[in-house]
Amino acid sequence: GAVVSQHPSWVICKSGTSVKIECRSLDFQATTMFWYRQFPKQSLMLMATSNEGSKATYEQGVEKDKFLINHASLTLSTLTVTSAHPEDSSFYICSAHRGQNNQPQHFGDGTRLSIL
Amino acid sequence: AQSVTQLGSHVSVSEGALVLLRCNYSSSVPPYLFWYVQYPNQGLQLLLKYTTGATLVKGINGFEAEFKKSETSFHLTKPSAHMSDAAEYFCAVSVEDSSYKLIFGSGTRLLVRP
Numbered sequence: 598g599a600v601v602s603q604h605p606s607w608v609i610c611k612s613g614t615s616v617k618i619e620c621r622s623l624d625f626q627a628t629t630m631f632w633y634r635q636f637p638k639q640s641l642m643l644m645a646t647s648n649e650g651s652k653a654t655y656e657q658g659v660e661k662d663k664f665l666i667n668h669a670s671l672t673l674s675t676l677t678v679t680s681a682h683p684e685d686s687s688f689y690i691c692s693a694h695r696g697q698n699n700q701p702q703h704f705g706d707g708t709r710l711s712i713l
Numbered sequence: 714a715q716s717v718t719q720l721g722s723h724v725s726v727s728e729g730a731l732v733l734l735r736c737n738y739s740s741s742v743p744p745y746l747f748w749y750v751q752y753p754n755q756g757l758q759l760l761l762k763y764t765t766g767a768t769l770v771k772g773i774n775g776f777e778a779e780f781k782k783s784e785t786s787f788h789l790t791k792p793s794a795h796m797s798d799a800a801e802y803f804c805a806v807s808v809e810d811s812s813y814k815l816i817f818g819s820g821t822r823l824l825v826r827p
Contacts, residue, residue: 694813699764704756
């Protein structure tokens with residue numbers, strides 16, 4: 598159980614393109630989803646917290662207009678990197694949470710984004 | 714403030730040897746603690762968690778961890794390393810504000826020598 602699907606797993610696109618990444622909880626309802634960015638050989642950096650039906654909460658230093666997050670249902674959150682540039686190239690990972698205190702976050706397999 | 718410290722960015726063991734990955738945390742309330750494993754170009758997979766109850770927690774793939782309040786530690790162990798255990802391991806503590814956020818350690822890369 599607790600499967601989180603993230604799509605696409607890998608994308609290459611030209612500078613200026615907008616890229617959408619989907620995160621789905623396949624077998625449970627996720628009241629909260631998280632979006633992370635991971636640089637090579639580093640730990641995860643939390644970008645934003647997404648609660649179903651409400652606006653995302655962004656961490657300090659994360660541009661909300663650059664990284665658009667939508668959490669329209671209890672099983673789907675999307676991250677759109679708008680007008681992507683080479684410095685946005687990274688590994689993006691989502692996670693989903695059931696909304697109960699003693700439960701873990703369950704992670705997707707990540708999306709490798711490369712902007713040319 | 715809460716924090717997680719993983720001692721040793723790299724740990725190298727021989728196949729069949731004991732694995733010990735160290736994690737210390739700081740928290741002003743009883744913590745929820747987690748160990749995750751990350752294989753190259755993949756997301757994180759939950760190995761085990763401690764919330765309440767028994768302080769020795771058993772996880773997947775033969776790993777276990779012991780919560781020691783007096784030492785503020787949650788070290789991860791496995792009696793006998795396998796080549797497939799080579800990966801990055803992250804210790805995490807849940808944030809106290811009920812946001813379900815996690816604070817991650819910097820990670821430890823486990824290398825397993827044949």
